[in-house]
Amino acid sequence: EADIYQTPRYLVIGTGKKITLECSQTMGHDKMYWYQQDPGMELHLIHYSYGVNSTEKGDLSSESTVSRIRTEHFPLTLESARPSHTSQYLCASSWLLNEQFFGPGTRLTVL
Amino acid sequence: DQQVKQNSPSLSVQEGRISILNCDYTNSMFDYFLWYKKYPAEGPTFLISISSIKDKNEDGRFTVFLNKSAKHLSLHIVPSQPGDSAVYFCAASANTDKLIFGTGTRLQVFP
Numbered sequence: 001e002a003d004i005y006q007t008p009r010y011l012v013i014g015t016g017k018k019i020t021l022e023c024s025q026t027m028g029h030d031k032m033y034w035y036q037q038d039p040g041m042e043l044h045l046i047h048y049s050y051g052v053n054s055t056e057k058g059d060l061s062s063e064s065t066v067s068r069i070r071t072e073h074f075p076l077t078l079e080s081a082r083p084s085h086t087s088q089y090l091c092a093s094s095w096l097l098n099e100q101f102f103g104p105g106t107r108l109t110v111l
Numbered sequence: 112d113q114q115v116k117q118n119s120p121s122l123s124v125q126e127g128r129i130s131i132l133n134c135d136y137t138n139s140m141f142d143y144f145l146w147y148k149k150y151p152a153e154g155p156t157f158l159i160s161i162s163s164i165k166d167k168n169e170d171g172r173f174t175v176f177l178n179k180s181a182k183h184l185s186l187h188i189v190p191s192q193p194g195d196s197a198v199y200f201c202a203a204s205a206n207t208d209k210l211i212f213g214t215g216t217r218l219q220v221f222p
Contacts, residue, residue: 004154006154009152031208040120040214040215041214042113042115042200042211042212042213042214042215043155043200043210043212044212045209045210048209058209059209090154090155091154092154094208099145099157099160100157100208100210101157102147102154102155102156103154104152104153104154105152105153105154107152
């Protein structure tokens, strides 16, 4: 069983608020990822990190930012939330080249 | 342009019978393929994978078949069980850790 955690699980927030979605893993994985998924759609990679102080943007453009100050922690921040940011956000980590372990996700609704 | 396609959004199968989930891809550089299973309100969990040097990989009730010439892979579940009811995502990578996901197929196994 993968030990990767995301908080909050659900978040409903008003437009313009700053939010941070938390992701932590206890497996010591160097690689971590953030995906965005809308219902019935594929997962889109929005950010990834290969280690401390390493962050890169993914294939899908996102207004969010990430940081990686500790190996186990990879938070995602939206400075000013908008309704278009409503989605599910999934965090993952990996050790091997391909197999990624996912957290339970955060379902974000921006009113 | 979707590189990984799951053309069947849903599939309904009777318990005990075989479930066959299909996935097509367009990028001939893909060399590793994975299947993930996702329950509602949870993150995807890794199910089974296959390298492009193989055409079949089996793990218990789950078998993945790869047809490189047709750029097609399939996941067979036999016998299907009600607990298999979930959304199944196909994913692929091209000599990299970044995964490209399909849109998923919702499998329902009924008694």
